[in-house]
Amino acid sequence: MLAAALTGFLTGGSLILAIGAQNAFVLRQGLLRAHVLPLCLLCAASDALLISAGVAGFGAVVTLAPELPVVMALAGAVFLTVYGALRLQAAWRGDYALVLDGGSRPLWPTLAAGAAFTWLNPHVYLDTLGLIGAVSTRFPALPDKTAFALGAISASFAFFFSLGYGARLLAPVMSSARAWRWLDLFIGGTMWVLAFELVRAAL
Template sequence: MLSMYLQGLALGASLILPLGPQNAFVMNQGVKRQYHLMTASLCSLSDIALICGGIFGGSALLRQSPLLLMLITWAGVAFLLWYGWNALRIAFSGNVDLASNSELKQSRWRIIATLLAVTWLNPHVYIDTFVVLGSLGSQLPTQTARHWFAFGTVSASVIWFFGLALMAAWLSPRLRTVRAQRVINLLVGAVMWVIAGQLALQGIANF
């Protein structure tokens, strides 16, 4: 069963490490130290739900409902364009604000809502968890093997998100400058728009 765990861990890491909306958002919150551990927790819990859903039967639902995938795709495109625009607007503005403590308190629910949108409106998440992991998980010979495989992929997600949030928070004193925040917002905006473009092309191709 250790081999199943390590296989899940390696595959989970390979799927989660590329820079995407979730990673960019977690990194940004870590640098700002705006509820970065809460952000990592919500990302991990979302991944746990999606991974378990994909491995234990959810992949069939996505395969049988191309309309659902199309709706998720275009909702994701719209959200990523909006979020990327806000990040780029801040980056190119003359004054990049560094959040105060009062702003942190007011932004908690907005952070939660944005994070949930970044996660659940990203079709790549469903493809990774429902299609890739679901297909591999369904081929495993026993239920026990599936459990260990799922545990490995979940471990990769938890380790990565908390590691990214803590590392960004640790580097925060060096990165929480106006110049660094401008670069980070440029990076986040570019990532969001590139992925939105990729999703739009996929949506047009599948139309």
């Protein structure tokens, strides 16, 4: 069981480390020190549900609904395009007085955005329902399969909470409007690149 849990942790960790829209959003909220706990819980719990489904064998859903990946990709691309435009607009305006004072959006809009970054990302289904589900087949025994799932889920919790709360270590660097402008330019550009890749993959 220990080997299965370690394999799950390393598999989940390696998949989640890539820079993506969800990670960039959590990083930004961590820098703002706003709604970090509920946002990290939302992202990690969502991963836990998807990983559990993948290990349980529900990756066959995609086979039953082959059009689902395309629909999710296009919906995700639209969301990423809009959010990227908002970040680029913020960088263009350069008005970061509220941010530098510690201001942020209310809780529920923040969680809604976090949910959209998670559930409208078709790659999360490939990673959890597909790849993690496939690796879990190496452990046919239920105790080992459970340990593998718990290991992968633990990696997700460890990553999001480290990212959200570790972001405050960058606070001294992010104490100027110029630094926030560069961050928003990076996030906006990343969102648009990801949106383009989603559309290209879907079509």
